[in-house]
Amino acid sequence: MRRIPFFLPMKDCPNRCIYCDQRTITGHEHQPGPGEVRRALQEASEPVETCFFGGSFTCQPLDRQEEYLEAAAQAPACSRIRISTHPLCVDPGILDFLSRFPVRFLELGISSLEDKVLDLCNRGYTGSAAVERISLAAGSTWLVPGVQLMTGLPGQDLSSSLEDLRVLAEIKGDRAMQLRIYPCLVLRGTPLEELFLSGSYTPPGIDESARWAGRMIREALKSGFELLRVGLQETASLGEGVVAGPHHPALGELARSYALALSLVDLAGSGPWPVPFSSRSLLSGHGDWGFRELASLSGMAIDEVKHLVKWTR
Incomplete structure (x- = not known):
């Protein structure tokens, strides 16, 4: 099924992580409104997967979410919706609300489940809170949950990432769960750049990052995860915005x-x-x-x- 992506970078995100700049990562400054979404989907002649990326869709007010989801519902019959969001913006009420629409996939930007790493990155939640939100999504019979993990974060190592996968595999059980793996890059203008320039943070190199992610891929596939992507989509703004880190197309x-x-x-x-x-x-x-x-x-x-x-x- 063809995917039609719409990027809403950092829309109503409750926190500013030290490494994050969604506009640089995605290359999208413009945030399409519900009307633009509706018009784009009305041109589709067959079922599509409408994707709302940017990492915080369900952090928006409910009426705004409803406008976007109703616009997405204008796609041809049997179409579906994919959403990426912040774990703090997932609760039973949100899941009940989303169930009214053809939302099939809900991806949570977890990054890590280790409290030390989450604190150093200013994620704004604990590992146990993230596990609670993932478990909520995984318990929905109509939804396929997804998790976005990162490598090379401050205070993180390979053993931490493998432990994250072990915990996620326990939550997943025999159910479907999707996975993306992204490297941590030092982007211009972020607090992480300040740490890098001061010598307080050293990112892993390309080879180390590839081995790190490769080990995660191996374990994830053995545990039955569906691997959606490894690495970031290359964009002009990403290339211009990277100060340091394992940036490789x-x-x-x-x-x-x-x-x-x-x-x-x-x-x-x-x-x-x-x-x-x-x-x-x-x-x-x-x-x-x-x-x-x-x-x-x-x-x-x-x-x-x-x-x-x-x-x-």
Whole structure:
């Protein structure tokens, strides 16, 4: 189903996180009104997924939310709605309100579940509060919840991220849950930039970030999460606004390369490794990055691992 995105960056967001600037991240300064949404969807000739991105949709007054959702309901029959929002703006009343509309997906920008990390990032809530909100969404029979996690946050490490995934997997159980993984970037004009310039925060490099996210991908897929995206969408404003951090247009592909290397070593520590030919670029792309990581993980020379990979159709 085709997605039609509408960006409402930081609309009524209850807090200013130290790393956040949605306008720089999304490249969208203009905030479309309900009328603009309605007109765009009236042009659709088949079912679509209307997406309200920006991270705080349900923080708006209910009457404003209703205007947007009624506009989205003008899409062709069997269309659906996706919303991203702040965890503090999710409660039983909000879920009951959303159930009146064809809202199918609700993504919560969690970032982390560790209290220390949340406090350093000025998220404005605790890990237990986030777990409560995710559990609420996951308990709705008509809704598929999604979680947006981040890597490289102040005070965060890989073990913290893996623990977040373990907790989320317990909440998920056998139900569907979607996942996005984003790197923390130092953006111009944010409090995080001040910490970076003062030497109080050092972001991880591209390779470390790719391995970090790759490890998360591996664990997430084993737990049955649906992976929607790894890495940020590249925009001109993002490129201009990044001061430091793992900014790379193919970070998601590098992370998937590492996840593949991990899965191969788990399958057979010393090979041989059957790999679908369609995944060839994950190993050979970006200067054989995947092959090099596989060599490192298996303790072999890169030429040796290349010989042990058996391409399948």
